[in-house]
Amino acid sequence: MIRSVIAACVLATAVLASQGCASSGTGTPATVTESSPDRITAAEIQATTGAQSAYDLIRRLRPRWLQSPATGSIGGGSITSQAILVYLDGIKLGSMESLTTLTASGIIGMQYLDAVRAATVLRDVGSEPIGGAIVITTH
Numbered sequence: 001m002i003r004s005v006i007a008a009c010v011l012a013t014a015v016l017a018s019q020g021c022a023s024s025g026t027g028t029p030a031t032v033t034e035s036s037p038d039r040i041t042a043a044e045i046q047a048t049t050g051a052q053s054a055y056d057l058i059r060r061l062r063p064r065w066l067q068s069p070a071t072g073s074i075g076g077g078s079i080t081s082q083a084i085l086v087y088l089d090g091i092k093l094g095s096m097e098s099l100t101t102l103t104a105s106g107i108i109g110m111q112y113l114d115a116v117r118a119a120t121v122l123r124d125v126g127s128e129p130i131g132g133a134i135v136i137t138t139h
Contacts (some may be wrong), residue, residue, distance in 0.1 A: 037062070040110040054086075054107060054136055055099035065112045066096065069131040082131035085118065089138055092124040102136065109137040 035044070040061050051057045058065050068081035081113050085094045088102065111134070118133035125133075 024133040027033065031073070037064075038112045042108045045094075045104070045107055045109070048104075053100050053104055054102040054110070055096075057104050057107065058099065058110065058134070062110075062112065065134055066134075068096075082115070082129050082133050085133040087133055087135045090123070092122075095102060098136070106138045107136055108132070108139060111135045111137075125138070 020076050040057065044061055045051075045057060048057055048060055051060060055066075064086070068084055082098050084098060086098045093102075113121065113133045113135060115132050118130060122133055122135070
């Protein structure tokens with residue numbers, strides 16, 4: 001039952017993400033080149049020269065994605081960083097280190113998901129706390 005609910009959420013998210021907005025609310029149609037803090041478009045990737053890996057693309061276009069959120073407690077508790085997971089075409093690759101092994105050619109989009117959204121829409125997240133996920137789409 002839970003798997004079917006999660007699958008429905010993933011499908012609904014994919015449909016909504018592919019539809020986009022018909023208007024920006026100002027009477028001007030939205031364009032595919034508009035910048036989003038949580039998404040890197042194909043147009044942005046094509047405009048970025050010299051990037052060899054997915055890591056290079058993110059470092060140039062959305063460097064904050066590479067910063068693991070810190071967690072801790074008030075009152076002297078220890079502060080730790082939570083891992084950012086990487087997914088390629090729906091398959092979990094691992095941690096951010098895997099970004100350096102993915103060549104930039106062939107990547108058509110990337111999206112950053114915060115921890116709550118990642119745990120809701122992605123498979124194989126696991127039970128350990130995470131800081132978020134970077135989802136990469138290729139041809």
